[in-house]
Structure formats: C-alpha cells, structure tokens
Amino acid sequence: MNVSIILFILLIGALATFLSGNKSASKVALFFSLVALGCTSVLVNQYLNGANISLNNPWILQPNVSFALNADGLALALVLLTVSLTPIIIFSGFGNKFENSKNFYALVLFMAFAMTGTFLASDGFLYYIFWELSLIPIYFIALVWGNGDAEERKKAVVKFFIYTLAGSLFMLVAFAYLYSKAGSFLVSDLTKLNLTATEQTWIFFAFFFAYAIKIPIIPFHTWQAKVYQKAPTIGTMLLSGIMLKMGLYSVIRWQLPIAPLAAKTYMPTLIGLSIAGVIYGSIVALRQKDLKKLLAYSSLAHVGLIAAGCYTVTAAGLSGAVSQMIAHGFVIVGLFFAAEVIFRRFGTYKIDEMGGIRSQATKFTSMFMILVLASVALPGTFNFIGEFTVLYSLSQVNIWFAVLGGTTIILGAYYMLKMFQNVMLGETNTKVFADVTTNETIVFVIIIAFLIFYGLYPKPIVDLVNPSIVEILKQINR
C-alpha cells in the first residue's frame, strides 16, 4: 500500500459526490473524507513501523517527469492536517444550505485532493500541477457560493486568482530553468545541482514570489482579507486552514533545499519581512469591524511568524514552524466556524451588531473562549508549543527578531480579547441567540480536544516530523 491511495480515494470521492445528487452530497463527501482520514492513519502507522510508502513511477518521457510521491514525516504531517480538517470542514457545512450542493462538496473534495497531492509530490512538475490545480476549485467555491455583493466578490476572487497564478508562473520558470540544468524534476536531483550564487538568488526569488503570495507575506498579502471575507466560510476554512500551509510547506520542501545559499544570504531580509507581517497584521486586526476580516488579519500575523520560523533555517525554527502550521490550521478553522455559528443566528459578520451572546449561550461562549486563548498561544495548547519554538529559533538568529516577533503574543492577546469582549459580552442583545446545536458542538469539541491533547503531549507529532526536518537540514547544509 502506498500513499497514492489517499489521492485516489479523494478523487473518487469528489466524483461520487458529484454523481450522488444534491440531497446526499454532503454525507457522501463526509464519508469519503473519513475514509481518506482512516487510510492516512493506517499509512502513517506503516510509515512509523519503517515501511516504504513512497512511490516513483515514470510518467512522461519528454520532458522527463515521474509520478513521484514522497511520504516522509513532514509530508505526512501536512497530509494528516489536510485529511483531518477536510471532514471537519465538510461536517461544519451541515448547518448550511448550499445551492447545487453536489458541485460544492465535489469541489471541496477535489481541492483536498489537489492539496494532498501538493504535499506529497516530490517531482517538481507533478508538484506544480497539483499546486495550480488546487486554485481552480477554490476559485469557483468563492465565486459561486460566496457572500456579499456579487461585483465586489468577483473583483476579490479574480484578484486572488491572478495574483497567485502570477506567482506560480514565476515558479514555473524556475522549474524550467532547473530542468534545463538537471534533466529531471525530482527534488533529490534538483538539490544535487551545483548552482552558482547568482543562479540561486534568481531561483530563490522566483520561488519566493509564488510562496510569498500564497502564504501571504507582506507586501503580497493584499488579496487575502477580501477573499476570506467574501468566500463562503467553508472556502475560508480551506484557504486559511490548509491552502496557505502549501506555501509554508513548499518553503521547507523546495525553496530552502534548492537554493540554500540565497536563503542564508537574504535571511535577515526575509525574517524581517515576515515579522513586519506579524506586526502589520496585528495592528490592522485591531481596527477591523468585520469578524471574518479580523480573523483574516490575525491569520496574516500568525502565518508571518511561521514564515519567519521557516526562514531561520534552523532545526528549531523548522520544527516549530511545522507544529505551528498544524496548530494554526486547527485553531483558525475553529475560529472561522465560530464566526459562521454567529452568522447563522444573526445574519451578519459585523462586530458592532453582535454582543451580549454570553448570557444566552454559555456553551458556545466557553468553547469560543478556549479557541481564542489557543489562538493567542496560551500554554497548554498546541499553539503555544509551535509559537514558543519559533520564537526561540528567532532569538538564536537575533534577539531583536524574537522581541519583535514576540509582540504577536501581546498584540494578539489584545485584539483577540477585545474582539471577544465586543462579540460575546456586553448587554444582552435584543436578537435571540440559540446555543450551539449538537453538530456544531461536535466540530468545536474535536478541534479543542486536538489542540489541548497535543498541547500537553506533542511528542507524536514532533517525533513524526523531526527526522524529516533533520534530513532536509542535511540537504540544506550540504
């Protein structure tokens, strides 16, 4: 058994969902995403027992492309993130009615398929195909099922598409160049190339362009907030929970090992940009009046810190970044789901029109509170481990980076708690707020249980990821 089966299940799932009809689409999609999760767990177990679950088949002869899926601990961790968030995200949609839901859920599964492929592919060409492929479903999800004014939504989504496509095309040129040198797209061959410093710089920035837009790192973030706001919440969860991790993962998997010299030369600039994103995101988040936009900017801040961790090119930085990717994936999905829960009752994302929810919905309030605290990295949650490791790695590079990056904890706590105060507390709202339903509770409980369990016992994840990080660092420091 090898990892291609996960891709296969997700793809078949997307097809089955499409054919299943609007009534049962969500259930079929949930079923297939759970099968994928089950399969992945089995595969991870096999991997931990030392089985080889990678795959390398020749695919196209000219140009020389192979269908190569490399499942090391790092890739598997991200695949696990994808396949465990997908059922949660699909299940969270059970409370919504979508027009043409068969198309909708088929696209969600198709996107999970493309993202899983991106994490697994170890052939640059294959990787690029999956990378681009993941853009098409989210484009349609946001465009067709999004909320708000159609014209504005269109603008936001098209801007997003063109931005990301522009970035990836530069990556494509970098791959074309690398291919002309190596005659192969396999990452193992590309890292063996002896590129000069100039070549590395060009390639590094071609990659950087693609990833900085996807992650996003300022000043390439301008597409983000609008799209998060306008997309349906399920789309926002896919984007923030999984898709932007594609960029961060690719930094570790492709950018750093292929152009390590450039990475080291420009390290201060890159970390500086990332941390500027942290501070900028936090400050802008303070002033947001729209809950989804606020969460978008908080995401920008957190992701900036993860990017900074990646660009330290140290073991601690990389492993902290991976932990934080997973933690952020879960917590941001939970927070966006909370926003959706409020929207289902109040029909608005405007913070001004909320308030006074606590007295009416105690269960919801406490679960939301835990998520807010996890998002500001309270010790005991998984987010704390990731954030702390990243800050530690930054302090190894330069203490001031750690100090500036650390502001995320203070500023983050400030805007998140202020948001919580405005949304949940205050005088009782005139509108009725029914407490969470069973389905909604299940989503929250799974997410919170995950964050707290691994917050107290992070060893399984760290053990899964760290050997691959060591391997990658070896390639980087070759």
Place this chain on the structure above:
Amino acid sequence: MITLIAITALGVFCLIAEIFNLRKALVPITVLGLLGVLGSTLHLYSFGELSSNYDNMIVADKFATAFSSLFILLTIFLVIMSHDVYKEHQTKISDFIAIKVFLLAGAIAMVSFTNLSMFFLGIETLSISLYVLAGSSRLSIKSNEAGMKYFLLGSFASGIILFGICLIYGAMGSFDIAEISNRSLSAELPIWFPIGVVLVVIGMFFKIAAVPFHFWAPDVYEGAPSLVTATMSTLAKVVAFATLYKLVVALNLHLSFDNQDLLTSFQLIVIIISIASMTVGNIMALRQNNVKRMLAFSGISHAGFMLMALLGMADSSTSILYYAAAYALAGMAAFSVIIYITKDKDNEDIINFNGLGKTNPILAAVLTAALLSMAGIPIFAGFLAKFMLFTQAIKAGFLVVVIAGVVNSIISVGYYFKLILAMYTKEPTEEKRPTPIVYYIVGVTSIIINIIIGLYPSLVTNLLR
C-alpha cells in the same frame, strides 16, 4: 500521398452528392470518409515509410503525417458542426462542406511539400477556400466585408510569398527545398536569396497573424460566420504555423548559412515579433467585448507563443505539434460553445454568455475548460504546451522571451476569466433552449482529447520520434 488523393476525391464527391440528392446523408458520409482517411494516414504512419511522389513534389514524412492527422481531426469536428449550422441552408450544404474538404487538401499539401511550387499551390488552395467561406453568409454585410478584406489582404500576402519564391528560385535555380537547403549552406550567396527568404517569411507571418501583420484578423474573425471563424482560428492557424516552421527548417534559417550575423538578426526578429504578438494580442484582447474578436486577439498572442519555438530549433517540431494540438483542440471546444450561443444572434457580445453555468452546465464547463487550457492551467494540454516552449527557449538561452511569455500568460487570464465570470456569476438573460447534440459531441470530445494529451503527452510527442 494517398491521404491527399483520398481527401480530394472526397471533396469532389461532396460536390457531386448534391446531384444525387444525398444532402441529408452528406455530413455522416463525409465524417466517415475523413475518419477512414485518418485511419489510413495513421496506418501508413505506423509503417514509418517515407514516400515521395511526383518528382519529389510532396513527401509524407513523420512531420507531415503527424500534422495531417491533426488537421483531419479538426476538419472532422468542423464538418460535424456543419450539420447544425447549415440546417437552414440545405441547398448550399454540399458546397460548403466540399470547400472545407478542399481546404483540408490545401492544408495537407502545405505541410507535406518538398517543392516550393507545391507549397504555393497548397497555400492558395487553403486561402481561396477561406476567402469564399469568410464571405459565405451572402446576405450579411459583415460577412461580405470580412470576405473582401481577407481576400484583398490575403492576396497581397500571397503575392509577397510568390515574389519571395521567385527571388529564391533566381538565387538557387531550383524549387526543390532539399537542393535549396544544400546550396544555402555554401558560403557565397546572392543577395536576393535572403531578400526572397524575408519576403516568404513575411507572407507567412501574415498568415499566422503575427504582429505587425495582424490587422486583418480581428475584423475578419468578427465578420465571418462563426463556423468559419472556428476554421480560421483553429485549423488555418496551425496549418500556417506548421508550414512556417517547415520553411524555416528547410531554408536553414536556424543555421543561417554559417553566418553568425544573419542568425542573430533572424533570432532578434523572431524575438521582437514574438514578444510584440503576445503583448499586443493580449492587451487588445483585454478590451474586447465581442467574443470572436477577443479570440482573434488571443489567437494573435498564441501565434507569438508559437514563434518562441523558432528560437530553440533542436527538437522543437515536437513542441510545435503539441502546442498546435493543444491550442486547436481548446479553440475547437470553445467555438463549439460560441457557435451554439451566437447562432441566432446578431452579435457575439459577452452578454450572451451570461448565466450559461445555470442554463447549460455542460457547455459552460466545456468552455471553461477550453479557456483554462488556453490560459495554460494544468491538467489541460495548454499548460504542458507552454511549458515545453518555455523549457526550450531557456535551454537556447532566451530568458527574456520566457519572462515576456509568463507576464503575458498572466494578462491573458484577465480576459479568459471575463467569459468564465459571465457564465457563472451573471443571471441568465434567456430561457434554456434545446441544444443540438452535435455541439456536445464536438465540445466534449475535443476537451477530453485535450485533457488526455495533457496527461499523456507522449501520445502526441511520440508521433515525431
């Protein structure tokens, strides 16, 4: 060779069919006939024999057979759509289909020539068929204008090509391209040989509508009946490009007579025209509201992309064949939808596509896929096609063109998406109406072929190996 004879015979049959009152059966018979020809072409191909005929006028080598197969396939699609397009004009259907088949004969002569006079015969057969077709909507003033414009400008280009051929003959004393190729490698060349070459190449640039010889394209595309526009933008375009490539190889322009200056100036010209075509085509396409005009400009930019292949000549015939197939199949799929949508309309504005995602999801999906392929998004063949060109240009050391190509790919998304947005975000302006099955057949088949060769490019690239 058998291909060319069979196709001409089929064309004559189409003309005669009218006398025997076979109009109803004409489309199926022609399609079957073409499928038979396609089969026999591929069959002969698999023997891999080189057959040269008529005093070395025409040769069926791998290049010619591979491209011929593509042209036959495209013609089959066009003929299938004729079934619905000419439903109201039963009296003319045999003429129009016969002209399309003759056009195919011209196309095949153009890629199989080994003699410049054969090349000119082919180009004239193709062009004259197209002039007639462009003006074929007799009562429409726009179609008349298109036919006239195309005829005037096209015959100028043919004249220039002919003049070029004369000069080449004067310099070399032969029409045979093998001989010309041999002699062009000698050190001493009369000055009118390069002049002749330049004239021929300019004529071909006109035929592929590369900037600055592109002015006819938007007007003619817009004015001609949609099915004819489909013919021009898919079949005629790739025919002209394949021929240009064959000429450039035959005349050794890529080696350029052991003369470094000539080589660099040839490359410089190609670079400039390629970048100009991409940029002008894309930027003008952004501003169009008429879909046929938009695709005309998009075709101009695609010509720019294909010109990139003339830079890294080593094995670029594969990438040209692949690009041509990807582009033409996507174009065919797009036009199957466009022809259906604009059938009874007096214009082809984007507004007609509003809400197609709701009224006819299958055709909307076909058009979306076609546009994504043209924009170069994986898994469609358009992506790999662009990638092959980019890799080759980088290998040959022309990073500038590649960067221009990338920037242009981004711009192109802007107008391709205008159509997609109209289909999926606007409310439909009209009721759902019945869709003739032929459009589904053509659209879905060509997109499926497009995706298959996108996933298994070896199916196409192996044809030339």
